[in-house]
Amino acid sequence: xxxxxxxxxxxxxxxxxxxxxxxxxxxxxxxxxxxxxxxxxxxxxxxxxxxxxxxxxxxxxxxxxxxxxxxxxxxxxxxxxxxxxxxxxxxxxxxxxxxxxxxxxxxxxxxxxxxxxxxxxxxxxxxxxxxxxxxxxxxxxxxxxxxxxxxxxxxxxxxxxxxxxxxxxxxxxxxxxxxxxxxxxxxxxxxxxxxxxxxxxxxxxxxxxxxxxxxxxxxxxxxxxxxxxxxxxxxxxxxxxxxxxxxxxxxxxxxxxxxxxxxxxxxxxxxxxxxxxxxxxxxxxxxxxxxxxxxxxxxxxxxxxxxxxxxxxxxxxxxxxxxxxxxxxxxxxxxxxxxxxxxxxxxxxxxxxxxxxxxxxxxxxxxxxxxxxxxxxxxxxxxxxxxxxxxxxxxxxxxxxxxxxxxxxxxxxxxxxxxxxxxxxxxxxxxxxxxxxxx
Amino acid sequence: xxxxxxxxxxxxxxxxxxxxxxxxxxxxxxxxxxxxxxxxxxxxxxxxxxxxxxxxxxxxxxxxxxxxxxxxxxxxxxxxxxxxxxxxxxxxxxxxxxxxxxxxxxxxxxxxxxxxxxxxxxxxxxxxxxxxxxxxxxxxxxxxxxxxxxxxxxxxxxxxxxxxxxxxxxxxxxxxxxxxxxxxxxxxxxxxxxxxxxxxxxxxxxxxxxxxxxxxxxxxxxxxxxxxxxxxxxxxxxxxxxxxxxxxxxxxxxxxxxxxxxxxxxxxxxxxxxxxxxxxxxxxxxxxxxxxxxx
Numbered sequence: 001x002x003x004x005x006x007x008x009x010x011x012x013x014x015x016x017x018x019x020x021x022x023x024x025x026x027x028x029x030x031x032x033x034x035x036x037x038x039x040x041x042x043x044x045x046x047x048x049x050x051x052x053x054x055x056x057x058x059x060x061x062x063x064x065x066x067x068x069x070x071x072x073x074x075x076x077x078x079x080x081x082x083x084x085x086x087x088x089x090x091x092x093x094x095x096x097x098x099x100x101x102x103x104x105x106x107x108x109x110x111x112x113x114x115x116x117x118x119x120x121x122x123x124x125x126x127x128x129x130x131x132x133x134x135x136x137x138x139x140x141x142x143x144x145x146x147x148x149x150x151x152x153x154x155x156x157x158x159x160x161x162x163x164x165x166x167x168x169x170x171x172x173x174x175x176x177x178x179x180x181x182x183x184x185x186x187x188x189x190x191x192x193x194x195x196x197x198x199x200x201x202x203x204x205x206x207x208x209x210x211x212x213x214x215x216x217x218x219x220x221x222x223x224x225x226x227x228x229x230x231x232x233x234x235x236x237x238x239x240x241x242x243x244x245x246x247x248x249x250x251x252x253x254x255x256x257x258x259x260x261x262x263x264x265x266x267x268x269x270x271x272x273x274x275x276x277x278x279x280x281x282x283x284x285x286x287x288x289x290x291x292x293x294x295x296x297x298x299x300x301x302x303x304x305x306x307x308x309x310x311x312x313x314x315x316x317x318x319x320x321x322x323x324x325x326x327x328x329x330x331x332x333x334x335x336x337x338x339x340x341x342x343x344x345x346x347x348x349x350x351x352x353x354x355x356x357x358x359x360x361x362x363x364x365x366x367x368x369x370x371x372x373x374x375x376x377x378x379x380x381x382x383x384x385x386x387x388x389x390x391x392x393x394x395x396x397x398x399x400x401x402x403x404x405x406x407x408x409x410x411x412x413x414x415x416x417x418x419x420x421x422x423x424x425x426x427x428x429x430x431x432x433x434x435x436x437x438x439x
Numbered sequence: 440x441x442x443x444x445x446x447x448x449x450x451x452x453x454x455x456x457x458x459x460x461x462x463x464x465x466x467x468x469x470x471x472x473x474x475x476x477x478x479x480x481x482x483x484x485x486x487x488x489x490x491x492x493x494x495x496x497x498x499x500x501x502x503x504x505x506x507x508x509x510x511x512x513x514x515x516x517x518x519x520x521x522x523x524x525x526x527x528x529x530x531x532x533x534x535x536x537x538x539x540x541x542x543x544x545x546x547x548x549x550x551x552x553x554x555x556x557x558x559x560x561x562x563x564x565x566x567x568x569x570x571x572x573x574x575x576x577x578x579x580x581x582x583x584x585x586x587x588x589x590x591x592x593x594x595x596x597x598x599x600x601x602x603x604x605x606x607x608x609x610x611x612x613x614x615x616x617x618x619x620x621x622x623x624x625x626x627x628x629x630x631x632x633x634x635x636x637x638x639x640x641x642x643x644x645x646x647x648x649x650x651x652x653x654x655x656x657x658x659x660x661x662x663x664x665x666x667x668x669x670x671x672x673x674x675x676x677x678x679x680x681x682x683x684x685x686x687x688x689x690x691x692x693x694x695x696x697x698x699x700x701x702x703x704x705x706x707x708x709x710x711x712x713x714x715x716x717x718x719x720x721x722x723x724x725x726x727x728x729x730x731x732x733x734x
Binding site: 074078256289394424427 | 483485486487488489490492501505507574591592594595677679680681682683684694695697698700701702
């Protein structure tokens with residue numbers, strides 16, 4: 001007991017001593033949702049920034065998964081103690097944009113603080129997503145990923161397939177899957193984030209609309225377009241593969257990823273951010289490749305869409321604190337910091353300069369496959385492929401999951417399910433439009 | 440009733456002071472949130488509540504126009520009936536057996552009470568792991584038996600999964616009450632019946648079960664409320680409402696729309712609907728089922 005008290009006293013004393021110089025600093029709260037290796041990355045960024053100057057101190061706090069931290073921020077904002085910076089996942093973007101009184105556009109924060117800021121320096125497919133129709137950048141792209149194709153090279157070799165040549169088209173995927181199956185593989189291919197990879201990225205990749213109004217970027221009156229003949233053809237194709245046991249459904253979100261790492265499933269479409277996990281945990285040789293496409297579709301492959309999260313600045317803070325935020329974002333945008341983060345996490349570099357710096361360092365040559373995601377994104381985008389930003393998107397993703405499951409279970413045809421997604425999704429979009437027009 | 444001793448307070452304010460803590464707790468934790476839900480159900484606002492708009496009954500109209508919402512009433516009915524009946528039957532069975540155990544009854548009871556200390560989300564994950572199609576130990580066993588098991592795409596499998604998890608979670612609670620109820624039945628009644636030649640099965644149905652009826656009734660109400668309100672974490676962890684919407688019970692949608700999708704108005708409207716249903720069910724139970732109860 002006695003010892004405990006002494007230890008406590010010493011701890012309190014030293015805390016007081018060390019906290020003293022911090023009094024002069026301006027603290028900036030940063031709520032994020034990064035875990036494990038990515039959580040360490042966030043802490044290191046804050047540490048590095050704090051060491052680089054004396055005026056401001058960034059305090060990163062892990063607040064649970066993306067939806068949990070967003071709920072926490074909503075509650076905190078209502079109670080008047082929101083953080084300065086909040087990391088929000090891409091599906092929450094439209095919600096944040098609509099909450100005009102709760103946020104401050106990043107573009108404004110930067111110009112007010114006199115921080116040099118050129119939105120053009122950012123990769124178009126990344127920055128475009130977080131930019132308002134009037135050209136103002138609303139949030140700061142932080143960890144961006146996109147959809148790529150992973151395959152198990154050892155399984156390919158065992159099935160007599162060329163392990164150095166990933167299937168580039170969906171018919172080739174089906175052929176490879178059939179070979180894997182006849183070689184005794186129980187799960188030739190599975191799909192993570194089915195809505196994101198098979199409907200959203202699929203649309204941009206084939207340069208067809210996911211929704212009207214430039215996929216929602218140009219206005220709130222967007223409506224879904226995913227029951228087009230091409231979409232129906234693709235989902236039908238997957239349904240047939242499911243029937244033959246070539247495609248095995250393993251659940252929603254990123255749940256199926258574990259089945260690739262364990263070797264159960266030989267091919268998978270999922271986030272480029274999955275790279276670190278596979279590299280660390282897979283006990284086989286694996287390859288990364290661009291998403292498969294349909295060769296006969298004009299304009300395919302175009303580019304894929306963004307996932308991941310961005311940093312939003314909350315309203316109602318002191319001017320000095322906004323200066324600190326601008327300085328921190330300036331630090332995060334520097335090519336060196338960007339490039340180091342990209343190499344470390346597998347997330348996309350968000351500025352063109354950072355990409356070039358990484359290329360020059362020879363990183364892509366030493367780590368084959370890491371450039372797949374970047375190459376899919378660093379392209380000239382079209383109005384159909386710039387990105388997808390829709391209101392009530394969390395619910396629309398859930399609807400996509402629900403309806404696609406009916407297809408994989410054989411209860412609905414591809415056409416029926418896609419029509420249902422459009423019908424149910426449009427109702428939500430209408431409601432979102434109405435709710436936000438009133439303001 | 441006649442033998443009940445009535446206490447009469449001389450002071451006029453003392454009784455109020457004595458019940459004040461209880462009233463405060465109920466007001467803060469029940470009436471206030473319920474009033475908030477009622478208020479929010481007539482509003483639409485952005486996630487951060489910076490712009491609030493009165494929409495009258497529009498949130499409710501949206502619900503009635505949503506076919507999948509109406510379908511989830513049926514899902515909820517099936518789920519609640521299964522959870523309540525299975526939960527009560529199994530725990531009554533266990534309680535009857537535990538009542539007869541003489542040696543080591545403490546250990547036996549402790550094991551049965553344990554699951555109650557497990558959080559619903561943990562229960563959901565636990566069952567999910569055991570029954571996961573590719574890695575679950577139980578699904579491995581099921582496959583060895585030559586049966587198919589795929590809660591990801593088979594609705595019946597998915598429903599069985601969440602019912603099992605929900606029942607398992609509630610068994611301890613029911614068990615405790617049943618056991619206490621059984622132990623309060625005078626042994627002399629049962630012994631007398633035994634001497635008259637009644638077999639255990641008959642003794643149970645004609646003596647123990649009727650005398651247990653107040654407990655059974657109380658547990659019925661509690662279990663229905665549990666199935667309606669307290670099971671979203673299990674659904675969220677085990678099936679996320681899938682496949683399709685086949686396990687999306689009402690309270691899960693309240694949770695999803697409110698906490699994941701930030702549609703507070705729509706979510707509040709749903710919780711008002713849910714509140715009305717549960718109040719109605721409880722009234723029905725007290726009006727009709729309670730008549731069969733012997734106190």
